[in-house]
Amino acid sequence: MDYKLFIVEDNQELVALIKKGLASWGFSAESCQNFNQVDKEIAAAKPQLILMDVNLPFFNGFYWTQKIRQTSQVPIIFLSSRSEDSDQIMAMNFGADDYITKPFNMDLLIVKIKALLRREYDFSEDSGQTSFLNYTLNLVDNQLWDGANKVALTKNETKLLHLLFSHPRQTVSKEEIMTDLWEDELFIDRNTLSVTLARLRSKVGEIGLAGHIKTIKGKGVLLDD
Amino acid sequence: MDYKLFIVEDNQELVALIKKGLASWGFSAESCQNFNQVDKEIAAAKPQLILMDVNLPFFNGFYWTQKIRQTSQVPIIFLSSRSEDSDQIMAMNFGADDYITKPFNMDLLIVKIKALLRREYDFSEDSGQTSFLNYTLNLVDNQLWDGANKVALTKNETKLLHLLFSHPRQTVSKEEIMTDLWEDELFIDRNTLSVTLARLRSKVGEIGLAGHIKTIKGKGVLLDD
DNA sequence: TGCCAATATTACATTTTGATTACAATTTAG
DNA sequence: CTAAATTGTAATCAAAATGTAATATTGGCA
Numbered sequence: 206m207d208y209k210l211f212i213v214e215d216n217q218e219l220v221a222l223i224k225k226g227l228a229s230w231g232f233s234a235e236s237c238q239n240f241n242q243v244d245k246e247i248a249a250a251k252p253q254l255i256l257m258d259v260n261l262p263f264f265n266g267f268y269w270t271q272k273i274r275q276t277s278q279v280p281i282i283f284l285s286s287r288s289e290d291s292d293q294i295m296a297m298n299f300g301a302d303d304y305i306t307k308p309f310n311m312d313l314l315i316v317k318i319k320a321l322l323r324r325e326y327d328f329s330e331d332s333g334q335t336s337f338l339n340y341t342l343n344l345v346d347n348q349l350w351d352g353a354n355k356v357a358l359t360k361n362e363t364k365l366l367h368l369l370f371s372h373p374r375q376t377v378s379k380e381e382i383m384t385d386l387w388e389d390e391l392f393i394d395r396n397t398l399s400v401t402l403a404r405l406r407s408k409v410g411e412i413g414l415a416g417h418i419k420t421i422k423g424k425g426v427l428l429d430d
Numbered sequence: 431m432d433y434k435l436f437i438v439e440d441n442q443e444l445v446a447l448i449k450k451g452l453a454s455w456g457f458s459a460e461s462c463q464n465f466n467q468v469d470k471e472i473a474a475a476k477p478q479l480i481l482m483d484v485n486l487p488f489f490n491g492f493y494w495t496q497k498i499r500q501t502s503q504v505p506i507i508f509l510s511s512r513s514e515d516s517d518q519i520m521a522m523n524f525g526a527d528d529y530i531t532k533p534f535n536m537d538l539l540i541v542k543i544k545a546l547l548r549r550e551y552d553f554s555e556d557s558g559q560t561s562f563l564n565y566t567l568n569l570v571d572n573q574l575w576d577g578a579n580k581v582a583l584t585k586n587e588t589k590l591l592h593l594l595f596s597h598p599r600q601t602v603s604k605e606e607i608m609t610d611l612w613e614d615e616l617f618i619d620r621n622t623l624s625v626t627l628a629r630l631r632s633k634v635g636e637i638g639l640a641g642h643i644k645t646i647k648g649k650g651v652l653l654d655d
Numbered sequence: 656t657g658c659c660a661a662t663a664t665t666a667c668a669t670t671t672t673g674a675t676t677a678c679a680a681t682t683t684a685g
Numbered sequence: 686c687t688a689a690a691t692t693g694t695a696a697t698c699a700a701a702a703t704g705t706a707a708t709a710t711t712g713g714c715a
Binding site for chain 1: 503505515518519522523526527528535537538541542544545546549550560561564599600601644646647648649652654655
Binding site for chain 4: 647
């Protein structure tokens with residue numbers, strides 16, 4: 206899964222700064238355009254987390270938070286220039302999950318975001334998904350997608366592709382693969398691996414990934430560009 | 431449900447103060463006795479949330495947090511006298527969920543606790559409801575509402591749907607579901623789950639939710655958009 | 656080039672998994 | 686206490702996933 210954040214903040218310089226910081230951690234973000242319909246924009250964007258400024262044109266952050274909370278439990282972090290405890294208490298009573306005061310340390314914002322994603326979506330920096338080129342392997346539902354099309358994989362195919370994705374541009378030996386897929390089951394025919402590979406190739410071929418999975422005779426399997 | 435907290439803090443005056451504050455909000459709390467086996471005491475107490483001081487005799491809070499995280503996802507709030515961002519960042523990277531600096535405002539601590547309980551356990555001060563998209567599950571009268579129509583569910587169906595609603599866009603393994611629904615009854619046939627799922631699907635199908643409940647073969651059940 | 660081991664392919668057998676159905680047991684409400 | 690609702694069990698089914706074996710193909714090397 207890839208995590209999309211939504212930024213409700215009218216200072217466009219700050220928005221740009223935050224987006225840049227998020228991007229360097231692999232998070233994508235959209236930001237609010239029309240401060241008259243923040244709730245509508247959020248409903249359309251379906252973000253996994255919201256950064257909410259307090260002082261906004263038209264209505265303030267408290268108002269929108271309350272409105273959002275009527276229909277959604279999406280995690281919300283407040284951005285505020287007020288550092289009094291009472292402001293933070295109010296924000297959290299309105300349904301915010303965390304609060305950070307401006308100006309803030311970007312690294313601190315990132316760990317707060319990660320903590321919330323971790324709790325709400327079992328986010329962790331390795332598991333969940335892996336990518337190679339424009340391909341993303343989703344370990345939640347065993348699907349591979351190239352930005353446009355999705356291909357459903359089986360458990361073993363996912364395991365195998367995951368192993369390749371975690372060692373891009375490196376030859377992975379057959380032994381490693383066998384261990385990873387079948388661990389202790391000693392009776393597995395060595396040929397079974399060929400078959401599994403073939404099945405994987407045929408499926409991912411539909412979206413053009415097969416050509417990147419090469420077998421190096423006598424060495425193993427290589428995922429390259 | 432009533433919530434039990436665990437306080438890891440060697441300043442007994444502060445412990446007493448926190449316990450008093452928590453009590454006035456209806457939370458019970460135990461505190462650490464032997465700072466050599468914090469993990470053991472916590473495992474025994476099974477708290478819903480932990481307050482963790484940084485400076486402790488023998489080992490510090492980071493050490494214990496890391497140790498706890500190997501086996502548990504219980505929410506942890508750090509109590510620290512250091513207010514530098516870098517300390518908070520470190521704590522959260524170790525697996526903490528929030529951080530508060532001493533001396534702190536008791537009301538602020540309470541709202542932080544409530545925010546975490548709300549997120550992790552669907553704690554809410556008034557209504558027993560969970561939502562997903564436009565669907566609202568009422569845990570009090572076991573009814574599912576889509577804004578227009580209502581569907582009556584049974585106890586088990588509600589439990590199951592509630593579990594899915596609390597883990598949207600994640601595959602919930604059959605094991606997790608079994609534990610959640612049948613806890614200790616060890617003799618329950620694995621097939622019973624299939625049957626319960628089928629019954630749930632057929633009921634929620636009337637208002638179009640069935641299509642969002644997908645089974646990922648070999649993994650579990652996934653609620654998605 | 657032509658051989659040979661490594662790998663691929665194909666077809667089929669086996670196993671796993673989950674859905675479905677009918678029915679029995681149990682719980683709950685009136 | 687009884688009837689209805691709920692829940693659990695067992696049997697059956699279909700489909701998907703996986704494994705095996707037989708056969709074909711490939712690529713490196715003598």
